[in-house]
Amino acid sequence: MKKLLILSVVCVTLVYSCKPKQEEFGVEISTDANQILKGKALFEQNCSTCHNFNEDAIGPNLSGITRQIETQWIREFIKNPAAAIEAKDPRAVELLEKYKSQMPGFPNLTDQDIEALLSYLHTFETIPLEIVGDTTSNLIQEKIQDSGIRVELELFAQLPASDSVPPLAKMTKMEPIPGSKRLFINDQRVGLYELENQKPTLYLNLKEKRPAMVSKPGWATGVGSFAFHPDFETNGLFYTSHTEPGGTKPSDFGYTDSLSVFMQWVLTEWKAEDPKAKVFKGTDREILRIDNASQAHGMQELTFNPTSKKGDPDYGLLYIGYGDGGTAEKRFAGISNHNGAGIYSSILRIDPAGTDGKNGKYGIPKINPFAGMKGKAGEVVAYGFRNPNRIFWDEAGQLYATDIGQHSIEEINRIEPGKFYGWPVREGTFVINPYGSFRTLYPLPEDDAKLGVSYPLIQLEHDETVAIIGGYLVSEGPLKGKFVFGDVPSGRLFFADLKDFPSPQVKTWGVRFEGKEVSMKTLVNHDRVDLKFGLDAEKNVYIMSKTEGKVYKFK
Structure with missing residues (x-):
């Protein structure tokens, strides 16, 4: 991040x-x-x-x-x-x-x-040469304009503090059980809470269930994401991703032994004895374990297609957003630049009920673009992402993903099966040398088409946002029909109408609290907002901040 x-x-x-x-x-x-x-x-x-x-x-x-x-x-x-x-x-x-x-x-x-x-x-004696100015500024000349829209917020919930200093609670996701009004939110240090009457109750203490789990040094570590099966109310199944130290157990996916394993991301399936219970009791099984070179860019998204219905080929298939694991920064760009042969830097799709996956604990959906292809990873839907931290669909069922960039460009991508989205040789619509300076981008070559890169639907330069986080489509109010998203550190808020394909216009919006217009930094009482978004069963959108562990609802 x-x-x-x-x-x-x-x-x-x-x-x-x-x-x-x-x-x-x-x-x-x-x-x-x-x-x-x-x-x-x-x-x-x-x-x-x-x-x-x-x-x-x-x-x-x-x-x-x-x-x-x-x-x-x-x-x-x-x-x-x-x-x-x-x-x-x-x-x-x-x-x-x-x-x-x-x-x-x-x-x-x-x-x-x-x-x-x-x-x-102090063992490094060389004084680095100073780079004068930002070598990648003003690549995108047009600046984002403010829409003038201000949305009134109200305090909805407060998570218990899981640390004594900010961030006091580390939520990354808040969504309901499909087909239910039950609303769940995670704290990366702890596990899953249910919010009932706006009060949190600890549903799954993942740290207790998985003592090897670590949530430090922070950012993406700990409980990265969760997803309830669309049939949870009858089958009791849901899924979590979390981090453990490198080498805790043998992994299902790894890389060259020239690069150390810092952490492992673990995908777990949980089966509740009573899906209606307020505290989890049941069984669990590990589905997948993946080596990661750093604390960053791992398994930060788990989700099911909410537009899929029973009988659809996509129904009940689990999507996983997995980044490059920090390998590009460590100069092992080939791990993510794999032409669909690896699982890093990819959006994956698996069948949790199947058995023909690499370790026999999950299945490879036949609808996946590389399923059954020799030399390809059948789990991959699309690849070439540095950090696909949010996967979402529009009302028509089109798949999208937000992707956090390196030094210069943030992206929203319109995902097509089997396509390559550029990382680590492209950042936005620019060339990057993964073995050179990450701070320098270059124009696309004349023969760029031969590489077959799918470029972003939306790209923003770092003078606008430095770490993109996706939100949701708004169902009511002045932002109705718009996709809202923002900048993790600053809390700057954006929207776009995704129906304006292929060139949706991005604008900023703001918030009001207790009748006064406020910045997100003022609202959360900190210079780092740690912005996230949430959604309930009625499609109401929420803004969340790790800083104080508070959740705000659109009024």
């Missing part, structure tokens, strides 16, 4: 112009070998998805940073970057402006952890 990370902290491109070069920093940092090894492990666990020592990526290049910034500043910024931004610290403000997203704090790191990180960082 796109979040500035841990060592954004130290990362500073800004620093280079802030301090005289003759000052010597980091002389007090320990060079103890054991401490360096501990710091390396902490860096790989918390920072490596967004930082490296070669170039700026999602966050800044960290090579030589401890020799350019006061050590105490680095310590304090790791602990609480929000405080530095609030105090208008020049370095912190410049980081925020350059990378478009506020880095989360890491209060869980002890003083000893931070000293170990500093020791590891």
